[in-house]
Amino acid sequence: MEVRILQLGFGVLFLLVAQHAPAIAIPSSECQRQCGNVEIPYPFGIGENCSLETDFAVSCEVEDGISKPFIGDHFELLNISLAESTIRVLNFIASFCYNPSTGSMEIGGVAGLDASDSPYRFSDVHNKFTVIGCNTLAYISSSNNTGYQSGCVSTCSRMSDLTDGSCSGMGCCQTEIPKGMDYYSADFERGFNTNMSRIISRFSRCSYAVLMEAAAFNFSTAYITTTKFNDTGAGRAPMVIDWAIRNGTASCEVAKRNETGTYACLSSNSECVDSVNGPGYVCNCSHGYQGNPYLPDGCKGVIVAFFILIIFSFSGYLIFQKKKLNKVKQEYFSQHGGLLLFEKMKSERGISFTVFTEAELIHATDNYDKSRIIGKGGNGTVYKGIIKDKMHVAIKRCALIGERQKKEFGQEMLILSQINHKNIVKLVGCCLEVEVPMLVYEFIPNDTLYELIHGKNRALQISFTTLLRIAHEAAEGLNFLHSYASPPIIHGDVKTANILLDENYMAKVADFGASILAPSDEGQYVTMVQGTCGYLDPEYMQTCQLTDKSDVYSFGVILLEVLTGQVPLKLDGPETQRNLSSHFLSAMKENNLDALLASEVKGQESSEMIRGLAELAKQCLDMCGVNRPTMKEVADEIGRLRKLSFHPWVQVTDTESEGLLDGASSTTGFEIDVATTTGYPMQEGQFDFGPTKLSEWASGLVGWMFKSRWSVWVLSQLQSCLCKDF
Structure with a gap:
């Protein structure tokens, strides 16, 4: 073998x-x-x-x-x-x-x-x-x-x-x-x-x-x-x-004595273990450590290594997510028209507009804390924020918008950034690096016209004259959007809750979440009607076509709120009185307007002014949009009626009033017929200086001088003195 x-x-x-x-x-x-x-x-x-x-x-x-x-x-x-x-x-x-x-x-x-x-x-x-x-x-x-x-x-x-x-x-x-x-x-x-x-x-x-x-x-x-x-x-x-480490050694017991200096477990975090197959020993890292027990400091803490691994892994994950987030933000920025906005801002000087980062707005609102909410609506939530620890702003987180609105968003932001009108809330900036854009407006402290008429500020008992002045300012703001913005802007959600009041109770038109850009074309047709019940244009609801006359209809409802002190829509009471617009039109038809007027209006304002305001509201609420006046005509008429409220002795010709309400506008808002008021021209011997005639002459003179921008106070005092003397 x-x-x-x-x-x-x-x-x-x-x-x-x-x-x-x-x-x-x-x-x-x-x-x-x-x-x-x-x-x-x-x-x-x-x-x-x-x-x-x-x-x-x-x-x-x-x-x-x-x-x-x-x-x-x-x-x-x-x-x-x-x-x-x-x-x-x-x-x-x-x-x-x-x-x-x-x-x-x-x-x-x-x-x-x-x-x-x-x-x-x-x-x-x-x-x-x-x-x-x-x-x-x-x-x-x-x-x-x-x-x-x-x-x-x-x-x-x-x-x-x-x-x-x-x-x-x-x-x-x-x-x-x-x-x-x-x-x-x-x-x-x-x-x-x-x-x-x-x-x-x-x-x-x-x-x-x-x-x-x-x-x-x-x-x-x-x-x-x-x-x-x-x-x-x-x-x-x-x-x-x-x-194993044998060296003739029978066990760890002998090896640990290290009498010959040959003990092989050199790491301080190692331990000796007897061999399971023959004499000698092997070295292992102590519990909680891993590495090489035969080298000094060869055994490292597993927990430390684990945490180091976790830290590196987490850091890598954060870097990856940050890059991913930045990519998404860039896509959103481009999608919402940010590139278009920046190009326009570079080419057009004088645009005061800031593009904020998401982090800045999170800091400004304490991470959108509930205590910072100052308003909610169908188009988003509004928060009070403090930018750079000093400037108070209103930050609106918009609700989801459609693809068409996304495409127009950059252009709309550019337009709003250029609007500088005292009766429109100023757009300070926006944030485009989020899925749905956020808008930053100037902060308006005195709440809304709605709260002043119906809500918590009703107790202030603001005079009707002030309410009319606020309505006039709001009309001027809407007129600016319709007539002077390029292209024109249709607000789309005109209501008293969207008319803010500053520290002097000056009107500021706000909330452009439902706005669209003119001119009118197929893009003006919407797939979903937006707005607020009680203010919605019936024609808009039927045709899904939002026009400037839709804003006029909604403003007509605001005029009714000023006149009546009632909300546009009631959920209780008789069915015929639930919708303020329908109730008002029925009252006008039945010549029963007094039943709807607010108590502060009855007997305190001239009937001519009240009748003129009611007629204006009636035309605004016409079911056919083409029959409604423009916002410019509305603003001019309210201005004329305000002057009539200030000076009831100023005569307004019937022809002029009817022409304005029919859609024609005048240059000054009112005219004085000197011949009618003073008796001019007079025939020789007809000069009557009696008390009555002189008073009429003085009133005419006051009106003429008011038209010539003389001091209203001086002229009114003169009229008072003349009346007393005679």
């Missing part, structure tokens, strides 16, 4: 000199720590003074242009595990083949390994003695203190009896090995293979035996009919070897 044994003493490399071992030396940082794709951690090393001892030395060689690590007598090293204290190598496969020329069986390859007097032991946990063949009996034995010897029989009758993946004695068998083996030899029983010519004619002429890693083996029936098993790994198979 020919037995070839390779001394796993790995030649000279596994000769130990435990009794004269030098003190542990720290490897140089210049030592090579990788060969090919295999890491070589200390205590292993490549090069002089790079390993703990010569038994752990690794050579890095080039085969077929590829760098490969080798240990011992040319055993290729597959990997090293510090945590499990193992290495994986390629072990040689022993073969037992029939030689037709001699008619005998011959052993090939390496039939045994010797690792005695070394740090290495064959792993009983990971390896199995594996035999492949038909009618094959192979032995494995160890000559060390274990006295171990075992065998494995593999038989074949029919190919159909063989199964892929099954190694239970049919074509393949495996057997376990004991702990502590540092030597083994393998042999085949020659007398077991009888009638080889018959076997060879049906199966392969070779059988195989090897100590190998069990997890790396999966039986294939092709191993019986071909030489594939031996050829696949070039006559080698993976094997696992346990290693």
Whole structure:
């Protein structure tokens, strides 16, 4: 029986000199720590003074242009595990083949390994003695203190009896090995293979035996009919070897004494553990640490490393999300017309307008705190904010808008930024880097006209004259939008709640969330009617076409609120009185306007002025938009009626009043007929200086001088004196 044994003493490399071992030396940082794709951690090393001892030395060689690590007598090293204290190598496969020329069986390859007097032991946990063949009996034995010897029989009758993946004695068998083996030899029983010519004619002429890693083996029936098993790994198979710091030391107890200065667990956060396969010990990082326990400070806190990893991961995530957010913001900015806005701002000087960042508005509103809400509506929520810790503003977070509005938003912002009218809330700036744009307006402190007429500020008992003045200012603001903005702007949601009042109770038209841009075209048709019930133009609801006359209709409702003190829509009471507009038109038709007038209006204002205001409201509420006056005509008429309220003795011709209400406008808002008022021209002898006539003459003179912009107060005092004297 020919037995070839390779001394796993790995030649000279596994000769130990435990009794004269030098003190542990720290490897140089210049030592090579990788060969090919295999890491070589200390205590292993490549090069002089790079390993703990010569038994752990690794050579890095080039085969077929590829760098490969080798240990011992040319055993290729597959990997090293510090945590499990193992290495994986390629072990040689022993073969037992029939030689037709001699008619005998011959052993090939390496039939045994010797690792005695070394740090290495064959792993009983990971390896199995594996035999492949038909009618094959192979032995494995160890000559060390274990006295171990075992065998494995593999038989074949029919190919159909063989199964892929099954190694239970049919074509393949495996057997376990004991702990502590540092030597083994393998042999085949020659007398077991009888009638080889018959076997060879049906199966392969070779059988195989090897100590190998069990997890790396999966039986294939092709191993019986071909030489594939031996050829696949070039006559080698993976094997696992346990290693430890042995040095003749029996346990950690002795090693920790460190009497010879050879204690290998150098990290302060490491601990010694007795080897589970043979004498000696291994080093592990203490609980909560990981790394290399054989190096000083080699074991690092897992928690620290974990937190560092979390911090880096989180930082990377934040950077990614920030880039993603910036990209989204840029898309929103472009989508809402920001580029168009900036180009216009560059080309047109004198535009006072700021494009705010989202972060600035979040800071200004304390992250949109509920306590900062000053208004809510269908078009969004309005917050009071403080920009740069000093300027008070109103910040409106708009509700969702359609694609058409998104396309026009930049242009609309540009238009609003150029509007500078005392009766329109000034647009300070906007934020375009969000999904739905946010608008920043000047802050108006005294609430709305709605609150002044119907709500919490009603107790202030503002005079009708003041209410009329506020209505006139609002009309002037809307007239500016319709007539002087380019292109014109249609407000779309005119109501008393959108007429703000500043510190002097001056009207400021606000909330352009439902606004659109003229001129009229197909784009003016909307898919969803917006506005407020009670103010909506009936024609707009029927045609879905918003026009400047839709604003006029809504303003007519405001005039009714000023005259009657009632809300536009009541949910209780008689059905005929629920809608203020319908109730008013019925009252006008029945000549019963007094029943609707507010108490502060009845008997305190001239009937002519009240009648004129009611007629104006009636025309604004005409069901047909083309019959309604323009906002300019409305503003001019209210201005005329205000002057009539201030000076009831100023005569207004019937022709002029009717013409204005019919749509014609006058230049001054009123005219004085001197001939009628003073009696001019007079015939000689007709000059009557009686008290009555003189009083009439004085009144006419006052009117004429008022038209010439004389002081109203001086003239009224003059009239008073004249009346007293006569």
